[in-house]
Amino acid sequence: MKKYDLDGRFEDFAASVIVLFDKQPKSFSADYLAKQLIRSACSSALNFGEFAGAGTDKDRANKLRITLKELRESLRNLNIQIKANILKKDNAVGILKENDELIRIVVTLIKKYS
Template sequence: MEYRDLADRLEDFAALIIKQYSNMPDSYAGQYLAQQLIRSSCSAALNYGEALGAGTSRDRLNKLRIVLKELRECLRNLNIQFKSSLLQTDGAKPVQKENDELIRIVVTLIKNSK
């Protein structure tokens, strides 16, 4: 996989999250989790862009670790929303699947960078 393809996937993932919450939930918990999910998904995409422009391999590896941290936060957030019925099964499963695939890709990049 080329690095540009992953950048596009991360951007698409963040956009998918933003679209999912175009209408903010009414509950406090729903709003809190939705806002945090939007921040962490966008952070993953933005930090990957930083990783692409990193000056050193150490800096690149550090940015990839941040991307991984943000993606894992997204996954936990989605799981909480799914388990608390803030997200419907049909809406959550494709997003969770893409999130899981992105985590696996970034883990592989980190392992191969060492």
């Protein structure tokens, strides 16, 4: 079985969101959504890190559920920004794809630990 560096993927996902929004947004709504997206993307990475150190399967599943919640929030935020023309879809294709893949991975892991 191939070992995947999921910790690294979560960190890279959070870092890519930070880099995408490195410039000061031009409006109140853009600023609000950018800050919230950075929080949710980073929170997903941090909670996934907590999953690795959880002591029981129940605790692992709980950390994964929090991670999933934050990933879904990130995806919703990206979609809102694209629909509101705050973010161009072309600039977010890679982040959207990685967000979707991470959601799928976490859902699979939750099934394993639940």
